[in-house]
Amino acid sequence: AQSVTQLGSHVSVSEGALVLLRCNYSSSVPPYLFWYVQYPNQGLQLLLKYTSAATLVKGINGFEAEFKKSETSFHLTKPSAHMSDAAEYFCAVSDTAGFKTIFGAGTRLFVKA
């Protein structure tokens, strides 16, 4: 069975600082990995996805994530946080067969001025 663990339910950074949101996965088959963002009172938007091509994936709004098979990780980073990045971030995993997507518990990012 697949699962996703997001380390840290809340992360707080200063504006301009590095953003690092951690995600570890468990999958018995090569995984498809995703990061979604949910702004307050809005639906989910896809930030980026890993589908077995390049291990470093670039997404929207300056975010990127690196797939590390040896560490079963898919951490999300952004070099410089902006106030508008404050939101809930969800890591998700799906397999190549059932297309069923499992979401992590989410990490709420706070950005301080």
Place this chain on the structure above:
Amino acid sequence: SAVISQKPSRDICQRGTSLTIQCQVDSQVTMMFWYRQQPGQSLTLIATANQGSEATYESGFVIDKFPISRPNLTFSTLTVSNMSPEDSSIYLCSVDLGTNEKLFFGSGTQLSVL
């Protein structure tokens, strides 16, 4: 891409009643998924609905409580039966276009049970 229409967008219901949520997609899709997002929490998959077969439920969810219909490739319904306040949540319909690129989500149904 896919455009998903979900209704109702919100409802307030009495304990013990049932609510049926509709999900309409603007293209034919094989798989539709129903998620629940309880206040302040992540998305939990309720079931996968394939056209022409019984829905597949995740652990902790049963057909008697959450019956699902999938009459064709563009439509599905989820019923929340015999509701209790613990069922208060946002219910989301989503589809995968078969390329595993990403999930498309409906706007959600915010359910409050009194």
